Amino acid sequence: xxxxxxxxxxxxxxxxxxxxxxxxxxxxxxxxxxxxxxxxxxxxxxxxxxxxxxxxxxxxxxxxxxxxxxxxxxxxxxxxxxxxxxxxxxxxxxxxxxxxxxxxxxxxxxxxxxxxxxxxxxxxxxxxxxxxxxxxxxxxxxxxxxxxxxxxxxxxxxxxxxxxxxxxxxxxxxxxxxxxxxxxxxxxxxxxxxxxxxxxxxxxxxxxxxxxxxxxxxxxxxxxxxxxxxxxxxxxxxxxxxxxxxxxxxxxxxxxxxxxxxxxxxxxxxxxxxxxx
Amino acid sequence: xxxxxxxxxxxxxxxxxxxxxxxxxxxxxxxxxxxxxxxxxxxxxxxxxxxxxxxxxxxxxxxxxxxxxxxxxxxxxxxxxxxxxxxxxxxxxxxxxxxxxxxxxxxxxxxxxxxxxxxxxxxxxxxxxxxxxxxxxxxxxxxxxxxxxxxxxxxxxxxxxxxxxxxxxxxxxxxxxxxxxxxxxxxxxxxxxxxxxxxxxxxxxxxxxxxxxxxxxxxxxxxxxxxxxxxxxxxxxxxxxxxxxxxxxxxxxxxxxxxxxxxxxxxxxxxxxxxxx
Amino acid sequence: xxxxxxxxxxxxxxxxxxxxxxxxxxxxxxxxxxxxxxxxxxxxxxxxxxxxxxxxxxxxxxxxxxxxxxxxxxxxxxxxxxxxxxxxxxxxxxxxxxxxxxxxxxxxxxxxxxxxxxxxxxxxxxxxxxxxxxxxxxxxxxxxxxxxxxxxxxxxxxxxxxxxxxxxxxxxxxxxxxxxxxxxxxxxxxxxxxxxxxxxxxxxxxxxxxxxxxxxxxxxxxxxxxxxxxxxxxxxxxxxxxxxxxxxxxxxxxxxxxxxxxxxxxxxxxxxxxxxx
Numbered sequence: 001x002x003x004x005x006x007x008x009x010x011x012x013x014x015x016x017x018x019x020x021x022x023x024x025x026x027x028x029x030x031x032x033x034x035x036x037x038x039x040x041x042x043x044x045x046x047x048x049x050x051x052x053x054x055x056x057x058x059x060x061x062x063x064x065x066x067x068x069x070x071x072x073x074x075x076x077x078x079x080x081x082x083x084x085x086x087x088x089x090x091x092x093x094x095x096x097x098x099x100x101x102x103x104x105x106x107x108x109x110x111x112x113x114x115x116x117x118x119x120x121x122x123x124x125x126x127x128x129x130x131x132x133x134x135x136x137x138x139x140x141x142x143x144x145x146x147x148x149x150x151x152x153x154x155x156x157x158x159x160x161x162x163x164x165x166x167x168x169x170x171x172x173x174x175x176x177x178x179x180x181x182x183x184x185x186x187x188x189x190x191x192x193x194x195x196x197x198x199x200x201x202x203x204x205x206x207x208x209x210x211x212x213x214x215x216x217x218x219x220x221x222x223x224x225x226x227x228x229x230x231x232x233x234x235x236x237x238x239x240x241x242x243x244x245x246x247x248x249x250x251x252x253x254x255x256x257x258x259x260x261x262x263x264x265x266x267x268x269x270x271x272x273x274x275x276x277x
Numbered sequence: 278x279x280x281x282x283x284x285x286x287x288x289x290x291x292x293x294x295x296x297x298x299x300x301x302x303x304x305x306x307x308x309x310x311x312x313x314x315x316x317x318x319x320x321x322x323x324x325x326x327x328x329x330x331x332x333x334x335x336x337x338x339x340x341x342x343x344x345x346x347x348x349x350x351x352x353x354x355x356x357x358x359x360x361x362x363x364x365x366x367x368x369x370x371x372x373x374x375x376x377x378x379x380x381x382x383x384x385x386x387x388x389x390x391x392x393x394x395x396x397x398x399x400x401x402x403x404x405x406x407x408x409x410x411x412x413x414x415x416x417x418x419x420x421x422x423x424x425x426x427x428x429x430x431x432x433x434x435x436x437x438x439x440x441x442x443x444x445x446x447x448x449x450x451x452x453x454x455x456x457x458x459x460x461x462x463x464x465x466x467x468x469x470x471x472x473x474x475x476x477x478x479x480x481x482x483x484x485x486x487x488x489x490x491x492x493x494x495x496x497x498x499x500x501x502x503x504x505x506x507x508x509x510x511x512x513x514x515x516x517x518x519x520x521x522x523x524x525x526x527x528x529x530x531x532x533x534x535x536x537x538x539x540x541x542x543x544x545x546x547x548x549x550x551x552x553x554x
Numbered sequence: 555x556x557x558x559x560x561x562x563x564x565x566x567x568x569x570x571x572x573x574x575x576x577x578x579x580x581x582x583x584x585x586x587x588x589x590x591x592x593x594x595x596x597x598x599x600x601x602x603x604x605x606x607x608x609x610x611x612x613x614x615x616x617x618x619x620x621x622x623x624x625x626x627x628x629x630x631x632x633x634x635x636x637x638x639x640x641x642x643x644x645x646x647x648x649x650x651x652x653x654x655x656x657x658x659x660x661x662x663x664x665x666x667x668x669x670x671x672x673x674x675x676x677x678x679x680x681x682x683x684x685x686x687x688x689x690x691x692x693x694x695x696x697x698x699x700x701x702x703x704x705x706x707x708x709x710x711x712x713x714x715x716x717x718x719x720x721x722x723x724x725x726x727x728x729x730x731x732x733x734x735x736x737x738x739x740x741x742x743x744x745x746x747x748x749x750x751x752x753x754x755x756x757x758x759x760x761x762x763x764x765x766x767x768x769x770x771x772x773x774x775x776x777x778x779x780x781x782x783x784x785x786x787x788x789x790x791x792x793x794x795x796x797x798x799x800x801x802x803x804x805x806x807x808x809x810x811x812x813x814x815x816x817x818x819x820x821x822x823x824x825x826x827x828x829x830x831x
Contacts, residue, residue: 032311032327034586038759043803048759049656050586050627056660073327076354077630102326106333203538205315205325248535249320258802261757309588309604350604353631379603383610480815482592482602525812526597 001277002190002225008269011230014222015265019045023220026051026060027213028082030072030101033206036253037068040210043260044234046217052077057085065220066094066122066227068213071109072101082112086119095122095174095219095227099212103133113137122174122224125212127154128161131178135164140171158184162191175224177215179208183232187225194229194273196236198243200252207256211235214260233271237263278554279467279502285546288507291499292542296322300497303328303337304490305359307349307378310483313530314345317487320537321511323494329354334362342497343371343399343504345490348386349378359389363396372399372451372496372504376489380410390414399451399501402489404431405438408455412441417448435461439468452501454492456485460509464502471506471550473513475520477529484533488512491537510548514540555831556744556779562823565784568776569819573599577774580605580614581767582636584626584655587760590807591622594764597814598788600771606631611639619774620648620676620781622767625663626655636666640673649676649728649773649781653766657687667691676728676778679766681708682715685732689718694725712738716745729778731769733762737786741779748783748827750790752797754806761810765789768814787825791817 017023024047029037038048051060052075061067067089069082089096098121102109117138124134128145135142143163145156158180165176169188178184185192201207211231218227238259246252294300303326306314315325328337329352338344344366346359366373375398379386394415401411405422412419420440422433435457442453446465455461462469478484488508495504515536523529571577578601583591592602605614606629615621621643623636643650652675656663671692678688682699689696697717699710712734719730723742732738739746755761765785772781792813800806 030327031308031585032315032325035312035589035759038586039803039807042757042759048586050584051656051659052627052629053660053662056628056656056663059659073329074333075329075352075629102328102333105328105336106330108330109333203319205312205319246535248538249316250531250534250538253316253534254531254804254808257804257807258800261802261804307604308585309592309602312589350606351610352606352629379605379610382605382613383607385607386610480596482589482596523812525815526593527808527811527815530593530811531808 002275004275007229007275010222010226011233012265012269014218014226014230015268017221018217021221022047023065023217024049024063025066025068025213025216025220026064027068027070028057028078028085029068029070029209032073033209036206037210037213039257040260041213041217043257044214044217052081054081054084057081058088061085061088061092061094064094066216067096068216069096070099070101070209070212071113074109078112079108083115083119086116090119095224097121097123097125097212097216097219099209100126100130100134103130103137120172120174122219123177123215123228124168124172125177125179125215127179127208128156128158129154131161131168131176132156132164135167138171140167142167154180158182175228177228177232179211183236185225185228185232189277191276192229192273193276194232194236194271196271197239198252200243200246200249201239203249204253230268233273234260234263234268237267237271279552281552284506284552287499287503288510289542289546291495291503291507292545294498295494298498299324300342300494301326301340302343302345302490302493302497303341304345304347305334305355305362306345306347306486309350310486313483314487314490316534317537318490318494320534321491321494329358331358331361334358335365338362338365338369338371341371343493344373345493346373347376347378347486347489348390351386355389356385360392360396363393367396372501374398374400374402374489374493374496376486377403377407377411380407380414397449397451399496400454400492400505401445401449402454402456402492404456404485405433405435406431408438408445408453409433409441412444415448417444419444431457435459452505454505454509456488460513462502462505462509466554468553469506469550470553471509471513471548473548474516475529477520477523477526478516480526481530507545510550511537511540511545514544514548556829558829561783561829564776564780565787566819566823568772568780568784569822571775572771575775576601577619577771578603578617579620579622579767579770579774580618581622581624582611582632582639583622583624583763586627587763590760591764591767593811594814595767595771597811598768598771606635608635608638611635612642615639615642615646615648618648620770621650622770623650624653624655624763624766625667628663632666633662637669637673640670644673649778651675651677651679651766651770651773653763654680654684654688657684657691674726674728676773677731677769677782678722678726679731679733679769681733681762682710682712683708685715685722685730686710686718689721692725694721696721708734712736729782731782731786733765737790739779739782739786743831745830746783746827747830748786748790748825750825751793752806754797754800754803755793757803758807784822787827788814788817788822791821791825
């Protein structure tokens with residue numbers, strides 16, 4: 001099991017490196033939240049670039065430190081661009097973040113998500129329902145939780161997705177992050193738990209997507225578990241701060257980006273978490 | 278003709294149910310304002326999901342309470358995805374909102390809009406020029422107003438579109454909403470008129486689109502006329518409030534989302550309107 | 555060489571005309587910043603409309619005063635829609651703004667950018683690296699600067715791109731604008747230099763894209779050099795003002811749109827610049 005002090009130190013180092021190096025974490029991501037993802041990535045010190053075409057995905061994989069692939073609002077051309085991008089990343093031993101938004105809806109999404117069983121992502125991020133559904137799709141042990149994804153919102157708790165997250169992380173050898181009231185990150189062995197954030201995060205679109213994009217930025221400078229944990233800590237911190245003076249989700253959304261920008265590496269690393277197995 | 282007190286009561290009930298039930302109103306909608314539509318839908322208590330592909334449109338129609346179809350920035354694949362989605366909604370007796378953005382521009386849009394003459398939407402929402410043009414396209418009585426749609430802005434007044442709106446509502450058996458200085462909603466018999474809002478609503482993109490998305494959320498919990506009227510009242514209220522401390526359209530946009538979130542069912546139902554025939 | 559007083563007067567006239575006439579400057583533009591482009595265009599008094607399809611691009615070219623074409627997040631259908639739109643604009647002697655975002659990435663982008671060597675844009679806007687790369691692609695004199703575009707951020711200074719900008723402007727007979735710490739606009743003879751703005755403009759996505767969209771609005775009412783210079787002056791003014799009370803890039807983004815809206819023609823024309831050859 002991992003050590004809390006060392007985890008904290010490595011989170012701090014990841015945040016510092018991102019601010020100094022402005023690493024490029026390109027995305028193939030959904031149209032609804034594309035701009036919010038880019039703004040979150042820029043706010044934390046990273047660089048952003050979004051593409052649709054297969055050869056551009058490959059070019060981005062060459063230039064990237066890591067990438068972000070989000071399955072929302074997919075287009076027919078993703079059938080080529082996602083697998084080719086992912087293979088190119090694998091060939092260069094670069095990490096990528098998979099966000100299985102919309103799992104259970106449509107044939108192309110299922111086909112692509114099945115293919116990622118072999119083309120393993122470094123980080124998988126989603127809500128509880130999505131991760132349970134993905135573990136099932138990959139025929140891994142998802143525990144006893146029933147799955148009922150409907151649209152983009154979860155119907156299950158983070159605790160119910162714990163077994164699915166562990167199984168997915170063991171399968172990929174990377175990290176899995178489950179978003180919810182208390183967020184969970186695991187590498188298949190250690191479980192990182194962190195609370196915070198704001199109820200407003202479910203009242204704006206893109207909180208989850210942009211978290212995935214931020215994980216990809218951190219994954220340019222850290223191993224998957226640390227990248228995911230640092231992002232989760234930052235989101236819990238920024239969400240809690242942004243809520244303070246926000247009368248509604250419109251103000252919250254803007255202040256949240258401000259807080260992503262303002263949080264120091266020390267503050268991110270100092271956000272409460274506990275480690276478990 | 279409808280009764281004002283009963284209309285008010287039913288508007289309140291619709292707003293309450295949306296807050297309690299968080300109904301899912303997915304969209305096939307334009308890329309410019311997709312995020313704003315989703316944020317408005319979330320702010321009022323609804324759930325949002327956007328798709329492009331035909332089988333995903335069908336899956337959304339299954340999961341949805343009602344849907345929102347906006348004709349802006351259409352792609353070739355809409356030729357299949359919009360009709361298939363609409364047929365699936367019809368098979369389940371679910372309502373949908375048509376926003377004929379860009380009517381008059383391009384062959385595919387015209388083909389799709391023509392097809393919706395038979396595949397009838399529950400609510401049609403647009404500006405005066407768009408609705409006059411749609412009534413003409415469907416060969417309904419559009420009154421004597423000249424039509425000259427140019428881009429996405431209207432060149433005609435709400436009053437000039439009254440006959441077109443009545444004809445469209447009678448044809449569909451649903452409701453039609455005309456956005457303008459004084460907004461009009463009709464079921465083909467009663468005319469609901471409500472003023473308010475803010476000139477800033479024409480200085481941001483997406484005020485109209487998000488209104489359509491909000492109507493789809495309310496249409497999950499109310500009949501078309503009430504869903505459209507409730508949305509219009511809410512937008513007039515939120516626009517007027519949001520303008521107060523907004524030095525410009527950037528601030529207005531964010532505060533408008535806050536006000537959508539903050540408005541209570543009582544306030545929405547209490548917003549001034551008059552009924553007419 | 556141009557005269558500073560006359561340049562100033564013509565910038566003022568352009569800004570006044572845009573506010574009075576609300577000219578329509580449609581776009582074929584990237585999905586990440588589409589909404590921000592539209593909001594910036596509306597804030598300064600223009601009208602916006604975004605399209606994907608070829609026949610819609612042609613219809614927009616008919617209705618437009620000028621157009622904005624941005625090469626980010628291109629789709630396969632752009633292979634038809636961009637050239638057909640550009641030819642239609644040429645046939646009507648209307649100007650358009652080219653934003654060569656992502657130059658160097660992917661085959662379709664290169665093919666389209668090559669074709670624009672003959673189908674000449676009235677204004678080319680980009681960062682230093684992009685303009686050096688474009689001058690090289692078009693086999694014009696790009697000076698001695700090395701080019702290394704990586705993602706969407708520049709690796710070179712505005713001064714290094716001066717020769718490339720001059721060559722491009724002489725080739726097209728229009729204007730070229732290089733964004734950076736001190737922005738440069740040239741018609742191939744006179745060089746307009748203006749500083750200001752804010753470091754936050756590199757911490758939000760779309761500052762450059764929306765500047766291109768604003769140039770297209772001004773190009774409806776002014777020749778390319780004046781349209782580009784007016785836009786650069788406005789962005790430097792609005793960026794500097796918006797930064798004042800902005801704790802982070804989220805607040806800055808919203809206040810920046812406010813300042814675009816609030817800036818008067820006199821203030822835009824009064825922003826410091828120098829002319830050089």
